[in-house]
Amino acid sequence: MFVEELLQGRYTAPPRITEFENVEAYDQLIVTGPVELRSMCAHHLMPIYGSAYIGILPSADGKIIGLSKYDRIVNHFSSRLQIQEELVKQIGQYIVKTTQPLGLAVRISAVHMCKTQRGVRASHRSRMVNSYYWGSLSSSPELKSEFLQECLALDRGNLG
Numbered sequence: 001m002f003v004e005e006l007l008q009g010r011y012t013a014p015p016r017i018t019e020f021e022n023v024e025a026y027d028q029l030i031v032t033g034p035v036e037l038r039s040m041c042a043h044h045l046m047p048i049y050g051s052a053y054i055g056i057l058p059s060a061d062g063k064i065i066g067l068s069k070y071d072r073i074v075n076h077f078s079s080r081l082q083i084q085e086e087l088v089k090q091i092g093q094y095i096v097k098t099t100q101p102l103g104l105a106v107r108i109s110a111v112h113m114c115k116t117q118r119g120v121r122a123s124h125r126s127r128m129v130n131s132y133y134w135g136s137l138s139s140s141p142e143l144k145s146e147f148l149q150e151c152l153a154l155d156r157g158n159l160g
């Protein structure tokens with residue numbers, strides 16, 4: 001069960017991603033989420049679960065990929081023993097490598113059962129949030145704030 005269900009991402013190749021040319025040269029921010037995230041803490045072998053949000057600023061001469069591919073990428077890198085700091089980077093770096101965007105952001109908000117179910121027995125609402133910013137999403141405070149606002153709206157299920 002561990003190998004088949006929990007550690008699969010360690011033994012399988014990343015999902016095959018069909019990339020398309022950005023024919024319309026779309027160059028505005030795209031934000032997708034929440035992407036369900038299920039993983040296992042590498043230190044305590046306890047579940048980590050939560051949501052990921054991904055922001056992409058496509059490059060006119062880069063690639064675009066189908067929206068469901070972001071879910072598959074998150075699933076792949078979550079399906080192994082993880083620490084959230086590495087997970088957010090692995091997802092971000094893989095998307096950058098695959099699509100060569102102008103900017104990218106990944107934000108993960110997750111419950112760590114090693115903290116809620118044992119040890120300090122924190123509230124089940126206690127989450128860890130971290131982000132990975134790359135390119136223009138790293139350098140532009142305006143883009144960062146647009147991304148975070150969209151994450152909030154998506155988190156609330158607010159269709160805007």
Ligand SMILES: [Zn+2]
Binds near residue numbers: 045046112115
């Ligand atoms: Zn842990």
